Amino acid sequence: MCIARVGKVVSMDGGKAEVEFFDGRSLDRVDVSMVGASKGSYVEVFGNLALSQLTPGEARRRRSAWTEIRRAAAAP
Amino acid sequence: MKDDGVLFHAKHAYMPNFLGYCGPDDRGRILEDLQDHRKDEALVSTLRQFEAAFPFLRLIARSTGRDVFDYSVPEAYWIGNGLLERVPKEDFYNFSHRELRGKDPREVRKAFKGAGRTAIPHHTFYVMSTYATSSVADGPSLSNTGAKKVTSLMDDCRISWGKVRRVDGKALLVEYSPVELVDGSIGFGKPRTKRVAYDSAVRPFGEVKKGDEVSMHWNFACEVLTERQVRNLSRFTSQDIDATNRILGSYSRRG
Numbered sequence: 001m002c003i004a005r006v007g008k009v010v011s012m013d014g015g016k017a018e019v020e021f022f023d024g025r026s027l028d029r030v031d032v033s034m035v036g037a038s039k040g041s042y043v044e045v046f047g048n049l050a051l052s053q054l055t056p057g058e059a060r061r062r063r064s065a066w067t068e069i070r071r072a073a074a075a076p
Numbered sequence: 077m078k079d080d081g082v083l084f085h086a087k088h089a090y091m092p093n094f095l096g097y098c099g100p101d102d103r104g105r106i107l108e109d110l111q112d113h114r115k116d117e118a119l120v121s122t123l124r125q126f127e128a129a130f131p132f133l134r135l136i137a138r139s140t141g142r143d144v145f146d147y148s149v150p151e152a153y154w155i156g157n158g159l160l161e162r163v164p165k166e167d168f169y170n171f172s173h174r175e176l177r178g179k180d181p182r183e184v185r186k187a188f189k190g191a192g193r194t195a196i197p198h199h200t201f202y203v204m205s206t207y208a209t210s211s212v213a214d215g216p217s218l219s220n221t222g223a224k225k226v227t228s229l230m231d232d233c234r235i236s237w238g239k240v241r242r243v244d245g246k247a248l249l250v251e252y253s254p255v256e257l258v259d260g261s262i263g264f265g266k267p268r269t270k271r272v273a274y275d276s277a278v279r280p281f282g283e284v285k286k287g288d289e290v291s292m293h294w295n296f297a298c299e300v301l302t303e304r305q306v307r308n309l310s311r312f313t314s315q316d317i318d319a320t321n322r323i324l325g326s327y328s329r330r331g
Contacts, residue, residue: 003098003128004206027096034222046206047097049229 006054006062009041019045022063081143082115082123084299085150087278088199088235089129091296100125111277120145129153131175132197139163153199154235154298155291155305156312160196168197183209190323198312200234204262204320227257232294234316237301237309238270240288247271248297250290261321272297 007021015033020026032050037043042059043050054062090106093099100122109119124130132153137144140159152159172184187205188195195201207230231254238252249269256265274297276282281297289306290297
């Protein structure tokens with residue numbers, strides 16, 4: 001099961017990027033070629049493919065929602 | 077709790093977790109439990125930490141009066157069964173806004189508006205509708221230049237199924253029908269074979285043989301399916317494809 005996650009591009013290597021997600025985890029070799037991202041961009045990643053690029057404001061809003069979903073998932 | 081449901085769920089959740097796409101960051105643990113056929117509270121705790129899969133199980137369980145790990149619940153989510161039709165559409169819509177909060181609400185609205193009553197809480201619908209509603213520079217993902225890339229990933233991310241043609245060391249050669257994009261719509265392509273990983277220590281793969289039908293997730297063989305499960309997976313995947321094409325059609329109608 002995959003989930004669409006929002007993170008920040010922390011490094012680039014050609015069309016692939018290392019993306020750091022809001023929970024502190026990261027994923028390397030994310031394909032960002034469809035969204036034209038660069039270092040510092042916020043992207044929505046599904047599997048290992050970036051599907052969209054977000055503004056910093058939108059990323060903050062999604063970060064808040066992400067925090068809630070993590071909290072809900074951890075609840076008994 | 078019906079234990080088989082825990083292991084059935086774990087088999088299908090394992091590979092995307094191993095790849096780092098979802099769930100907690102203890103990637104080898106699920107496979108160790110599967111190899112040992114161990115279904116304890118620690119595994120349940122791990123599975124509860126999947127940010128999307130577990131909320132979907134909760135929705136199906138809540139709407140149908142089942143335990144969340146009753147075998148029929150993860151079976152409904154990954155494979156499909158009659159429980160999916162007992163989840164009220166309103167429950168699914170509200171769940172998608174309130175409990176899948178990592179998702180963009182605009183994308184949720186697009187998915188439900190396009191799919192209408194064909195939207196079901198089936199893993200493949202979640203996968204396909206997410207790809208179909210995520211916006212990139214020139215519109216929905218499936219109608220832009222990255223379409224082949226997207227459909228290939230969609231094919232890996234959905235639960236697919238196929239017939240084992242050869243058991244070959246640590247891999248199975250499986251004949252299956254890929255999901256492809258043709259003229260702006262998705263559908264099943266011509267059958268082809270591909271190699272998928274499997275683990276003979278995970279039951280019942282020690283006895284897997286030519287002719288068996290298996291479910292696959294991210295090129296990993298998850299489970300040997302019954303005839304009923306193959307029929308259901310085929311039926312509900314076809315429904316998901318139809319729903320996704322409706323979503324894509326709603327974009328083109330809007331112009």
